[in-house]
Amino acid sequence: MSTSSSSYGSSSIRAAGSGFAASGRFTRPAQLDPALMEHLSGGVDPQQLSxxxxxxxxxxLDRVHHTQDPQTVERVLTLVEHEGVDLVAELWSGGDPDSLPGVLWRLYMLRTWMRRNRESISRLWRxxxxxxxxxxxxxxxxQAPTAEDIARTADSILSGAFVGDFAVAMxxxxxxxxxxxAGLVAEARRRQERDAELRGSGAISSSGAAHLMKTARSLHSTSKDFKAGARLWREGRLE
Structure with a gap:
């Protein structure tokens, strides 16, 4: 596989909001309650923010579930693009992985990551x-998705959370x-084997295998978060 390791790790899903720290500049998304959003520009204490x-x-989630208007769904789907990741991070990135805001943050970041890295991900999928x-x-x-298939899947997972069965989307x-x-682990191992061969021949290699393994572990953890969230949702305990 010819894609470099930087294609996988630089935009990988963050388990927390540190990679998407808020800048302090906010806009008000029409999709959210203005009475709630107006507090953000002035800053709030941690309890209020929670x-x-x-x-x-x-x-x-409730608003879109009850309307399912195509334009509303589209605005919610593209919340990050139109309102900026800073705002979404300020709202939800601090949420625990077993909370509704924490799960929504991860769903939005998954979509962003998938769309930005669609070509690399399509190869990793294979x-x-x-x-x-x-x-x-x-x-x-x-089994052999194109880059556009990955982008469509990214959209369908997030939109499914709002207009379909939330647990199924997770x-x-x-x-x-x-x-x-699994694809990252397999690719990392392949590169490790190549590194070993190069070292045996006296050559120097920097394949980025360790970076791929780190990203794989992050995705594996995120996968478990989504699975646990689906269970909590079905039990009525995801809040």
Missing amino acids: EISHTTAASL IGEPVAGASSAIAGVD ERASAFCAVIS
Whole structure:
């Protein structure tokens, strides 16, 4: 595989918001309750921010579920593009992985990562899919997806969370992360073997295998977060 290691790690999903720290500049998304959003520009204490985080997540999900208007769904789907990742991070990145805002943050970051790295991910899928088994069927991706297939899957997982079964969307997200994690591990091992051969011949190599393994572990952890979130949602305990 010709893609460099930087294609995988630089935009990988962050388990927390540190990689997307808020800049302090906010705009007000029409999709969210203005009465809640107006507090952000002036700053709030951690307890207030936590309450706003949970309230906006539940409000946004409930609103779209009840309207399912195509234009509303599109605006929510592209919230990061139109309002900026800073705002979404300020709202939800601090949420625990077993909370609704924490899950929504991860879903939005998964979509962003998938769309930005669609070509690399399509190749990783072909590597990881034979290893991951049933995960590919759950994720709803062909065995040899194109870059555009990956982008469409990214959109369908996030939109499915708002207009379909939220637990199913999280299970799809979990399965997708599992396949790509498996692909990264397989690719990292291939590079490690190549490194060993080069060292044996006296050559110097820097393949980025360690970086790929780190990203694989991050995705594996995110996959477990989504799977746990799906279970909590079905039990009525994801808040």
